[in-house]
Amino acid sequence: MAMNRAMDWKTQAGLAAILGILGLSIMLNPVTIVSAAGSLIPWLLLIGAAIQFVSILLRSRRRFRIVIGPALIGILLAYAGLSMKFGDPTTIGPVSLIFVLGLLLIGSAGAKLMIAVNAKQSKYFHFILAAAILSAVLGAVMFFNWSEVSVALIGVFIGLELIADAVAMAALALRDRDGEEALEARGLDPVAEAAMAAAISAAATATPAAPAETPQPLSPSIAVMQEAQVPDIETSSAPEVPPVTASKPVPMTASKPASPPRARAPAKPKPAVGKPS
Numbered sequence: 001m002a003m004n005r006a007m008d009w010k011t012q013a014g015l016a017a018i019l020g021i022l023g024l025s026i027m028l029n030p031v032t033i034v035s036a037a038g039s040l041i042p043w044l045l046l047i048g049a050a051i052q053f054v055s056i057l058l059r060s061r062r063r064f065r066i067v068i069g070p071a072l073i074g075i076l077l078a079y080a081g082l083s084m085k086f087g088d089p090t091t092i093g094p095v096s097l098i099f100v101l102g103l104l105l106i107g108s109a110g111a112k113l114m115i116a117v118n119a120k121q122s123k124y125f126h127f128i129l130a131a132a133i134l135s136a137v138l139g140a141v142m143f144f145n146w147s148e149v150s151v152a153l154i155g156v157f158i159g160l161e162l163i164a165d166a167v168a169m170a171a172l173a174l175r176d177r178d179g180e181e182a183l184e185a186r187g188l189d190p191v192a193e194a195a196m197a198a199a200i201s202a203a204a205t206a207t208p209a210a211p212a213e214t215p216q217p218l219s220p221s222i223a224v225m226q227e228a229q230v231p232d233i234e235t236s237s238a239p240e241v242p243p244v245t246a247s248k249p250v251p252m253t254a255s256k257p258a259s260p261p262r263a264r265a266p267a268k269p270k271p272a273v274g275k276p277s
Contacts, residue, residue, distance in 0.1 A: 008058040008176065009058075009173045009174070009176040009177040010173075011058050012055050012058050012169060012170075012172065012173035012176065013170055013173040013174075015051045015054060015055055015169065016055075016166045016167075016169035016170040016173060017166070017170075018051065019048060019051055019162055019163075019165055019166040019169060020162070020163050020166035020167075022044055022047065022048070022159075022162050023158075023159040023160065023161070023162030023163035023165075023166060024159065024163065025159070026044070026155050026156075026158050026159035026162065027155070027156055027159030027160065027163075028159075029155070030152045030153070030154070030155025030156045030159065041081075041084060041158070042080075042081045042082070042084040042085035043081070043085075044081075044158075044162075045077045045078070045080045045081030045084070046077070046078060046081035046082070046085070048074075048077045048081075048162060048165065049073075049074040049075070049076075049077035049078035049081060050074075051074075051169070052070045052071070052073050052074030052077065052165070052169075053070075053071075053074045055070055055169055055172070055173075056070050056071060056074075068111070068114060069111035069112060069114045069115035069168075070111070070115075070168075070169070070172070072107060072108075072110075072111040073107075073108050073111045073112075073165060076103075076104045076107050076108060077104070080100060080101070080104055083100075098142060098154060099143065101142055101154065101157070101158070102139050102140075102141075102142035102143030102144075103139070103143065104139070104161075105135050105136075105138045105139030105142060105143075105157070105161055106135075106136065106139035106140065106143060107139075108135045108139070108161060108164075108165065109132050109133070109134075109135035109136035109139055110132075110136075112128060112129075112131050112132035112135055112164070112168050113129075113132040113136075115128050115132075115168060115172070116128040116129040116132055119171075119175065119180070121180075121184060121190055121191060122171075122175055122180050122190055122191070123180075123190065123191050123194060124171035124174055124175055127167055127168070127170075127171045128167075128168050128171045128172075130167070131164040131165070131167040131168040131171075132164075132168075134160060134161075134164045135161055135164050138157045138160055138161055138164075141157075142154075142157055178190065178194065
């Protein structure tokens with residue numbers, strides 16, 4: 001879904017770029033382009049109409065008040081292109097080409113203004129409004145002074161109008177990319193939400209996470225002191241047992257070997273004492 005949405009807004013932006021390139025090509029060669037009105041301008045108008053309709057189909061949200069502007073612009077461009085293609089290239093129906101182009105520009109300005117009103121909370125509002133004002137000025141000049149408009153000026157006006165359409169379409173594509181219509185449908189301000197997201201991103205960039213410090217090895221004496229202060233978790237609940245001190249070993253003295261028993265001397269025979277006879 002996210003990939004389709006990304007492709008949609010990128011496709012819309014690409015179509016807007018094509019429309020802008022067409023406008024620039026007409027502005028750079030206004031006399032040549034308008035002189036070939038019978039073969040080239042109708043196709044340019046039809047291409048512009050097709051781009052408007054395709055951009056509507058590629059939008060992720062097709063609310064009526066948002067798509068009515070591009071739809072009206074596409075209808076006006078298609079009518080002008082078909083009338084010039086299958087009728088007199090210098091007229092559209094019973095009226096002259098310049099007069100109808102003036103009506104086309106004014107109608108396009110009204111459609112862009114409608115889009116701008118519905119996107120007044122968007123950060124791209126000023127781009128859409130500027131495109132609407134440009135179309136309105138071009139249409140007014142061509143509509144009220146159509147008898148004095150030269151062939152070269154017609155080409156310049158058509159080129160500027162296509163550029164204005166490209167700006168409005170690019171703004172709508174960026175609105176689709178940022179999801180502004182979804183935020184507006186939920187009653188949120190897209191500009192405030194974008195500012196909040198930018199502030200959060202800036203704060204996260206300004207205060208990066210501190211790198212983890214590598215623990216320094218402790219000296220043997222400090223390690224012994226910490227081990228003596230911190231009790232072992234596994235044996236902390238066991239009753240204390242008094243330490244058993246080993247008694248000093250009693251030195252054993254070697255006894256002298258017993259002397260062999262002495263042999264008794266044989267008893268001397270006592271002399272017999274006889275009585276004198």
